[in-house]
Amino acid sequence: MKKLIVQKYGGSSVATVEKINIVAEKVLSYKKKKYGLVVVVSAMGDTTDELIELANRINPSPEKREMDMLLATGEQVSAALLAMCIQSKGSRALSLVGYQVGILTDDFHTTAKIQKIEAQRIQKELKSGKVVIVAGFQGMNKDSDITTLGRGGSDLSAVALAVALDADECQIYTDVEGVYTADPRIVPDARKLEQITFDEMLEMASRGAQVMQTRAVEVAKKFNLPLYVASTFSKKRGTMIMDESQVIEKPVVRGVTLTEKEAKVTLRDVPDEPGIAARIFKSLGENNINVDMIVQNVGHDKATDISFTVEKSEVKKTVKVIKEVASVIDAEDVLADEDVAKISVVGVGMRSQSGIAFNTFQALAEQKINIEMITTSEISISCVVRKTDGKKALLALHKKFDLQKK
Amino acid sequence: MKKLIVQKYGGSSVATVEKINIVAEKVLSYKKKKYGLVVVVSAMGDTTDELIELANRINPSPEKREMDMLLATGEQVSAALLAMCIQSKGSRALSLVGYQVGILTDDFHTTAKIQKIEAQRIQKELKSGKVVIVAGFQGMNKDSDITTLGRGGSDLSAVALAVALDADECQIYTDVEGVYTADPRIVPDARKLEQITFDEMLEMASRGAQVMQTRAVEVAKKFNLPLYVASTFSKKRGTMIMDESQVIEKPVVRGVTLTEKEAKVTLRDVPDEPGIAARIFKSLGENNINVDMIVQNVGHDKATDISFTVEKSEVKKTVKVIKEVASVIDAEDVLADEDVAKISVVGVGMRSQSGIAFNTFQALAEQKINIEMITTSEISISCVVRKTDGKKALLALHKKFDLQKK
Numbered sequence: 011m012k013k014l015i016v017q018k019y020g021g022s023s024v025a026t027v028e029k030i031n032i033v034a035e036k037v038l039s040y041k042k043k044k045y046g047l048v049v050v051v052s053a054m055g056d057t058t059d060e061l062i063e064l065a066n067r068i069n070p071s072p073e074k075r076e077m078d079m080l081l082a083t084g085e086q087v088s089a090a091l092l093a094m095c096i097q098s099k100g101s102r103a104l105s106l107v108g109y110q111v112g113i114l115t116d117d118f119h120t121t122a123k124i125q126k127i128e129a130q131r132i133q134k135e136l137k138s139g140k141v142v143i144v145a146g147f148q149g150m151n152k153d154s155d156i157t158t159l160g161r162g163g164s165d166l167s168a169v170a171l172a173v174a175l176d177a178d179e180c181q182i183y184t185d186v187e188g189v190y191t192a193d194p195r196i197v198p199d200a201r202k203l204e205q206i207t208f209d210e211m212l213e214m215a216s217r218g219a220q221v222m223q224t225r226a227v228e229v230a231k232k233f234n235l236p237l238y239v240a241s242t243f244s245k246k247r248g249t250m251i252m253d254e255s256q257v258i259e260k261p262v263v264r265g266v267t268l269t270e271k272e273a274k275v276t277l278r279d280v281p282d283e284p285g286i287a288a289r290i291f292k293s294l295g296e297n298n299i300n301v302d303m304i305v306q307n308v309g310h311d312k313a314t315d316i317s318f319t320v321e322k323s324e325v326k327k328t329v330k331v332i333k334e335v336a337s338v339i340d341a342e343d344v345l346a347d348e349d350v351a352k353i354s355v356v357g358v359g360m361r362s363q364s365g366i367a368f369n370t371f372q373a374l375a376e377q378k379i380n381i382e383m384i385t386t387s388e389i390s391i392s393c394v395v396r397k398t399d400g401k402k403a404l405l406a407l408h409k410k411f412d413l414q415k416k
Numbered sequence: 417m418k419k420l421i422v423q424k425y426g427g428s429s430v431a432t433v434e435k436i437n438i439v440a441e442k443v444l445s446y447k448k449k450k451y452g453l454v455v456v457v458s459a460m461g462d463t464t465d466e467l468i469e470l471a472n473r474i475n476p477s478p479e480k481r482e483m484d485m486l487l488a489t490g491e492q493v494s495a496a497l498l499a500m501c502i503q504s505k506g507s508r509a510l511s512l513v514g515y516q517v518g519i520l521t522d523d524f525h526t527t528a529k530i531q532k533i534e535a536q537r538i539q540k541e542l543k544s545g546k547v548v549i550v551a552g553f554q555g556m557n558k559d560s561d562i563t564t565l566g567r568g569g570s571d572l573s574a575v576a577l578a579v580a581l582d583a584d585e586c587q588i589y590t591d592v593e594g595v596y597t598a599d600p601r602i603v604p605d606a607r608k609l610e611q612i613t614f615d616e617m618l619e620m621a622s623r624g625a626q627v628m629q630t631r632a633v634e635v636a637k638k639f640n641l642p643l644y645v646a647s648t649f650s651k652k653r654g655t656m657i658m659d660e661s662q663v664i665e666k667p668v669v670r671g672v673t674l675t676e677k678e679a680k681v682t683l684r685d686v687p688d689e690p691g692i693a694a695r696i697f698k699s700l701g702e703n704n705i706n707v708d709m710i711v712q713n714v715g716h717d718k719a720t721d722i723s724f725t726v727e728k729s730e731v732k733k734t735v736k737v738i739k740e741v742a743s744v745i746d747a748e749d750v751l752a753d754e755d756v757a758k759i760s761v762v763g764v765g766m767r768s769q770s771g772i773a774f775n776t777f778q779a780l781a782e783q784k785i786n787i788e789m790i791t792t793s794e795i796s797i798s799c800v801v802r803k804t805d806g807k808k809a810l811l812a813l814h815k816k817f818d819l820q821k822k
Contacts, residue, residue, distance in 0.1 A: 098475035
């Protein structure tokens with residue numbers, strides 16, 4: 011074994027028998043170079059969505075433990091099929107599911123976190139010369155129950171395995187050719203990036219770019235594991251996600267993103283006292299609700315408004331939780347607005363460059379787009395706008411920061 | 417917990433969301449009586465066949481280990497869905513797959529045998545008041561790999577669990593109302609039996625009646641566990657399968673069966689010497705080929721013919737194995753004939769009754785049906801005939817032994 015490579019193929023890459031065949035060929039092209047190979051796969055095509063729909067027809071709010079039991083089958087099927095496909099081409103392969111891989115997680119079904127990987131089985135199979143196919147997205151908690159790692163969890167499986175196995179490379183194959191300056195479906199002249207830093211990728215992923223799961227990038231960053239993102243079905247060079255020090259090109263703005271998946275929740279006339287914000291977000295945390303942007307402005311008349319964004323699917327639950335808090339802390343009103351879009355400008359160069367905020371707001375003003383919320387981080391600026399303005403805003407920002415193909 | 421009941425629902429009983437709903441109601445009608453409930457389920461409808469077809473499109477002869485990995489998902493899906501369905505009706509339930517149930521098997525993938533059941537997890541969940549839903553058909557070998565128990569294996573899961581848990585009852589729910597004197601699809605006036613002995617059920621199952629898996633009945637017999645076979649969707653009384661001493665009605669012939677699933681293989685001009693038959697069937701056994709009828713007649717000119725039947729799906733493999741043996745033992749020729757049917761007459765009363773053989777042959781002769789092979793056991797007579805004569809033979813025998821509805 012010259013080198014150990016962990017590869018991950020997403021759902022669209024294994025959606026059909028024909029595509030599984032192409033994936034097998036791709037895997038074997040690396041195998042021929044005497045590389046050790048661990049291949050993580052997602053469920054075929056829309057399998058996960060179909061299973062969720064089936065479950066919802068039976069029980070609109072099933073226990074998450076059962077949901078994990080159900081959804082984990084999707085990856086098990088594609089792992090077994092890919093192993094069979096590789097065998098049909100004369101190579102040795104075997105598939106492993108979460109409990110066999112030794113991916114041990116906490117108890118948070120449907121959004122479990124990996125605690126430890128006991129990789130002896132994989133190591134044994136690699137040593138014997140087999141390609142090891144791993145059902146992504148899943149693990150096992152201390153009670154031997156099946157857990158899943160959340161949407162896009164197969165990315166996390168791949169990254170965590172690459173770290174645990176001390177792999178030389180981690181390759182994420184998907185249906186896009188890499189990371190772009192903006193979503194090419196919306197911005198036709200978006201440019202593919204050769205390199206991007208972990209931090210930029212994190213900002214872009216959490217701000218709407220759907221290339222990779224955020225948590226997977228976080229783990230890769232933590233262990234400084236470079237990720238290569240490329241297309242399963244193309245030989246074009248993809249994008250390297252790596253530590254800032256290794257990235258050569260350092261533009262001010264790396265890309266712009268748009269997401270319509272979040273809703274804005276506002277808590278009106280909150281008493282302007284210490285500890286109030288903590289109280290609100292403690293309740294949300296206890297209910298496992300992920301909050302993205304949070305905005306609180308200076309108060310007036312000893313009261314203030316607090317706004318934040320959550321995934322649209324969490325709005326109902328959020329409003330319920332927040333209403334309870336509101337009655338305790340004596341806040342006036344809770345408003346939820348799903349008709350919003352969030353656009354973000356991302357780039358590590360922003361740290362040392364002034365004028366990015368100005369240019370962002372100016373670009374939106376030129377299009378007569380009203381800004382409803384603003385947050386900034388060291389390497390990003392995000393604005394919430396009307397949903398109908400989202401795409402127009404994205405195009406304007408992409409142009410303003412000269413991100414188009416040269 | 418007044419009583420512990422193990423129930424099994426077949427694939428047609430959980431084929432759709434609506435049917436799963438009916439199964440859940442049936443389970444809960446027992447739960448209301450304060451019974452402890454372990455519910456074994458098969459894969460939804462034709463899922464297993466669809467998965468096999470998918471696998472075959474990828475690899476015509478996939479490794480059996482991967483086949484088990486693939487097929488086991490079918491039961492995992494229906495177990496999770498049934499648990500969700502019961503939860504939606506306000507009761508507590510959880511699903512468990514093979515490795516969680518502690519069903520430990522040998523290494524024979526796709527036809528694994530149960531070696532031990534470590535039922536602590538089920539017992540814990542039952543004690544906490546949950547309905548325990550078990551994914552049937554599957555277990556785990558000593559390497560933690562998923563194994564499956566062969567076609568109809570969910571019956572075996574149910575029976576083995578009932579034995580391991582010392583259950584008070586084992587109920588097998590299916591799409592037929594019980595065991596009949598003959599297949600009602602072929603013999604319209606076939607009669608449903610209220611009782612049948614283990615031995616009769618074994619003969620009938622292995623001779624073509626598809627009500628229950630043979631191995632499951634064998635295990636039930638070994639542990640004297642009465643089985644109740646009935647329809648999921650009807651309230652009509654089903655059939656009890658039980659020890660001979662408990663069966664009240666003792667007719668001479670209990671039923672007649674037909675199978676078109678077997679092929680006849682003949683080894684011509686085998687040297688008529690000691691040890692030859694042993695040699696032939698040792699090779700078949702080593703290749704995991706199940707032989708049903710075996711016929712050897714008295715020899716002539718120091719040579720004899722040996723014929724036997726195997727599942728049609730095994731014919732190719734069988735001929736290959738037998739040709740190798742033939743060349744070693746200097747036999748003349750190997751013939752395979754898939755165009756045959758096997759009809760059988762079954763009943764414990766045959767032991768003490770003469771004339772059954774005569775009546776069987778007479779009934780066939782009256783229809784001008786030629787008999788190609790005959791074997792008998794203490795409680796059955798089987799004949800191989802042309803495939804085109806099978807149904808006619810079954811009808812004639814059913815009538816001859818007065819098995820029709822009174």
